[in-house]
Amino acid sequence: MKKMFISGVTALALLTGGVVGVGGVGSSVEAAQTTLKFKDVPSTHWAAGAINSAVEQGYFKGYTDGTFKPSSPVTKAEMASILGRLSDQPNASSPGINNFTDVPEWAKGGVSAAIQKGFINPTSYQGKLDAKASLKRGEMAIWLTQGLATVDLDYKQALSDVKNTVIPAKEYFTGNLATSQKNAVAVAMGTGLMSVYNDKMFGADRTTTRAEVAVLITRYNTVAKTKPSNYKGLNELRQVGLTGTNINIIAPKYKKTPKDRVSLSIDYSKVTDEFSKVRNKNIITDTNYADLKIKNWIIVNTFAKGAERSIYYPAFVDEGFTLLRGAYFSFAEVELNVKSATMNALQAGSLLNSPTINPMTSPNSDAFAAFAGPSINDVTKNRGVFAVNDPVYWSVGLLHFDKKLISAVSLVTKEGPTYSVIATD
Incomplete structure (x- = not known):
């Protein structure tokens, strides 16, 4: 042109x-x-x-x-x-x-x-x-x-x-x-x-x-x-809009988990690496304190520089901050349906046994605060007890690449599909 x-x-x-x-x-x-x-x-x-x-x-x-x-x-x-x-x-x-x-x-x-x-x-x-x-x-x-x-x-x-x-x-x-x-x-x-x-x-x-x-x-x-x-x-x-996550762009080494690394209790025919199939679905939790859905899942590589950075870096991560051992940040927007008037943040953390998606904690960066991202602190009161029954907020976890720490990220839905991915060489 x-x-x-x-x-x-x-x-x-x-x-x-x-x-x-x-x-x-x-x-x-x-x-x-x-x-x-x-x-x-x-x-x-x-x-x-x-x-x-x-x-x-x-x-x-x-x-x-x-x-x-x-x-x-x-x-x-x-x-x-x-x-x-x-x-x-x-x-x-x-x-x-x-x-x-x-x-x-x-x-x-x-x-x-x-x-x-x-x-x-x-x-x-x-x-x-x-x-x-x-x-x-x-x-x-x-x-x-x-x-x-x-x-x-x-x-x-x-x-x-x-x-x-x-x-x-x-x-x-x-x-x-x-x-x-x-x-x-x-x-x-x-x-x-x-x-x-x-x-x-x-x-x-x-x-x-x-x-x-x-x-x-x-x-x-x-x-x-x-x-x-x-x-x-x-x-x-575009990817987040269509699927709910940018993992395929930021962390493409995460692929569908092989059958031999998926729990025998999971029907492997229903396992997928398409996050859109579990987005906004009811996730089966380890405890029954609340129902849980994941609206969006953002991955940020803190080692990336310049044009290689995620467009989401400035909204979640402070300039110059770098994670150890090659880990990436995992930010999940969670939606809870709290079942108890006394449910607290610690109990929220027990819903999923995952270092990657942990509803107990939210980003504590100055960047996230400046963008006014919804935090768990916005929906809890004294002693971390939830003040609302249907909170929506952002959580923070880690996506690992260190072979000693890598585990599959698995989300089993009540509707049937199971999302499971793991880092490959």
Whole structure:
């Protein structure tokens, strides 16, 4: 795919209060960085390079007072007009019709083009775009990922695959991420197109600024030219969405347990290495204090660096922390149906005799606390007694690779299937 740009200079007026001359225009980001200067965009600004590049390519102009106003919000009409001028964005196979009644005259063509290119789906609105309103990040994620789905049908499939995934953003863990935006946020994060802020919030309700748009346009161009399968984070999010776990990506050496290593009491014909078959099923427990289900199971390798890290690392593990003897972290989201008013955390730990999935303990990292992940401490009171009858929280255990410590991870369901895997050489 060729480099994406907006043709002509007509789009510039959409995002300016006036026009400022910027000297000669080069053909590279480096040239933009050396020839374009704004009083409020020092070289140390986090988006300085992207801003200068966006101006050089014609997405923005500065203001007559020599400023760029990087923190100013961008309206829906303005963003739609920019997206509508991405020349290498293909047209959607079945685009909607621009039936919006509140789009200003100057933006009608741009909004129609954005619809034609798949960024905006008019059927998601009720005749009004609220075009003059500032565009919020949640809606931005929807627009951009719908654009990706137009470029590559596998991105469209990814938007479906992540429906039931775990998203490493504070809004997800606190239950404040709108269902209508969840899939788009997941794909946007999985590709690196968008990310969380320092406060671990994705900020779906926060407005999109001019600086952010400058960065996003550059990132979108890159992502649109990249196959979804090349993004490890997106692969994890898809796998968790479809199966409930990322173990096949993070710990592929764990395979179906051989018959001779499975308890004779288990019908081996019902043994599977597909976690989806036991996800949200009733697990047979060693004690009868509570019924137990596992909603999601996340594996994190603390030894992985850079792009090899799990997308879930920042949400569960503190930077620089490393487990001993090659073990990986095992984080299971458990759901209990407590049968006794006096059941405590210690008794929860006796439900499964497994070092890998231990409902007695939760992650105690600063990272997990910052993301507001539900912990056993949130659902227990004095002396660890459960305060609610149906708690859902994250537990922590270890997935071993040391031959002296390796044991099969086995979950036998009341419904029939048994999930059992063990590390292979």
